[in-house]
Amino acid sequence: MFSGRLNWGGQIQEPAPGVQVESVRIWLNRNYATTVHLLNMLRHNEDGIPVTLFSSHVDPFSPMLAASDHRLREPVVTDPDFVDEMLALCLRHDIDVLLPVAGQSLVAHRAADFKIIGTALICPPAAAVDVLADKASTYLALSGSALVPPWRVASTLGEFDAAIADLEDLWTIGEPLILKPTSGVGADGVRFLSRTGPDLAGLLGPVGPLVGLDTVRCALAGAEAAGVKIPALMVMPYLSGPETSVDVLAQRGRTLVAVPRTKNGRQRVIGGDPRLPRLAAELVQHFDLDGLVNVQFRSFDDRPALLEINSRPSGGLYQTSLAGVNLPWAAVRVALGQDPGRLRPTLGAEYVTVSSVIALTQPAEPPVDAMVAAATPTGHAAD
Template identity: 45%
Template sequence: MTLNIWLNRTYATNYWFLQMLRSNPDHRSVRLFATHTDETSPVLQAADVALPEPRLTGDAYVDWALDFCRTHAIDVLLPGTGIAEIAARTADFAALGVTVLASPAASIALLDDKCATYASASRLGLPVPPWRQAQGADELEAAVASLREELEPDETICIKPLSGVGAEGFRVLSDNPLSLDDLLAPPAHRVRLDEVTAALRTAEGADRTVPALMVMPYMASPEISVDCLSDPYGELLAALPRAKDGRRRTFLDDTPRAIDIARQITGAYQLAYLSNTQLRWWRGELALLEVNTRPSGGLFAASLTGVNLPWAAVRLAVDGDAGPLEPTLGASFVTVETLVPLPAAPTPSVPLNVNPAPPATVGLTGDQPLVRGL
């Protein structure tokens, strides 16, 4: 029996996520569905059935998703867009026979707020750096001044929105004026505090709502990203820690503390199926950076460990058993961009494409691992 699996709007590197589901070790027949508001998304080219998404939010989006599942007899949904709202209505999906691969809605909402995450993790005894929350120019100036009193002179402050994906809104504060070397260097996330406050005051003067910001020290590399598989109650079944230091990526086999922290996170918040815990070094110790209640964009690199985490999550949800989970850690790799040919522009009201199963050699505009020996 063919298993119908749907990934709604998601990021480009999930092209490889779909490929891993198709080449699953159980040789299970799957029919892969992908939807997106952008017809150029590489994920659409990896699916068997690719369809456009409406630009909806909230309950209206969930209602559309329920109708999509009903129309296409979806068995498993791995939500990206609208994950919190979808998770809050998993019973509606279950009534249609759809298994949703998502954590509890309350955990998703909490961990989507970076300051709330730190406050909660701190109460649990998990390591977090000092932080402040600020909304508006005056609060930001006060928060930066307050945090500087806790930091050493050579420690740098950064800011980012309480909720966001990737590096959206992330900036490192610098008091140094722009130099010629800065001008000729690759683009950086550095900005002066007075530039930020000026932008906030301009927005406030125009009656725009400015987002709340997290103010915290910029923690040292390497960043460690732990891809996690856990059961519906938060018990960790597999953890693959990847260190990112410049261009080099390495699956760590000598940092059990990273896995310990990830285990505490998944257990405390009952994170289900696929999640990602990000860590950095703070004054010589690993500390929490943030938690993603969804698979990371780099999860495809897990294939280098010999474990197919996307399929393990689907198998766990459908059969109650994730299958063999014996990763081999230690490999290093780099990522490169490749190409995905796009079809001709679709005719309005016509599906974007219904693809035959694409060959595993097709590339994407995104990241693909190349193995490097240690």
């Protein structure tokens, strides 16, 4: 068992560098369904170290829960005592390592409290998490960098019209302007702007992200008239070319390993533009990142352009196993103060992704906390 716990004098007992841990208790809270693969990578780590996996999710049918050893109740992020509940669960279940995604900023701001109880975090510093949570603040922090494409932010109809006028010369048939929230996950809210309405082929085809300019203006005008607050919206040119995600394991601003994944339609490859891992490492240093992060690039004017930086593991992180590295396990070792060993990814693997089947064992089973409480005569969870 990892020994980084409070001793009787209240002092943290950290493991000596280089000392092998015998077993690790790891908790991953609410995240993408593909996190099921990360749990399997942790379980089948190359060091052969036994792990006990905890997961929590608001959806009882999440495959994360099926892949873990124990299910914890997922604290509600919007509750004022969210972090206190996270701390209590870590203490109650003797969690060695926590990888927070839901409520990451709140956890990061209380990182010192997790250290006190002996739970290591796989998480960047709070300041970086907060900046990177907003695409506009990310671009502002990189003002003057050649990686930042032209962009504007609008939260009123007037600002939207001004943004369109400023970027009009960049709007072409092949590369339209796009509209997206400055804060969001994945492609949620991303729309391609069109000067005309849909044609018959568009109406009969699959639903897509195309939206007419007049439709957007009408929606914004209606929101203003109704007194509805309009969230900050980013207007920018569509960034063409293949998209490359660089998955990075970082330690206090230093890149320990960077694995690029490039997708072009269905085709995917471990690799891509050889400049991108270096550019990702520079961004990791600039924001003093730590843990598992993801940097996404496309291109603008035939040069690399930053799409976004995620302060959390990407949904496709499991694909890096094709490079011969186990980034989730390496992140656990780094969090515990251990040497992650040689991390030499092999590039070049071509692949596609397909859906898979995950068996759900008793999806309605109550979380482990509820079961423990029910089994305790006093009604209080046992230690």
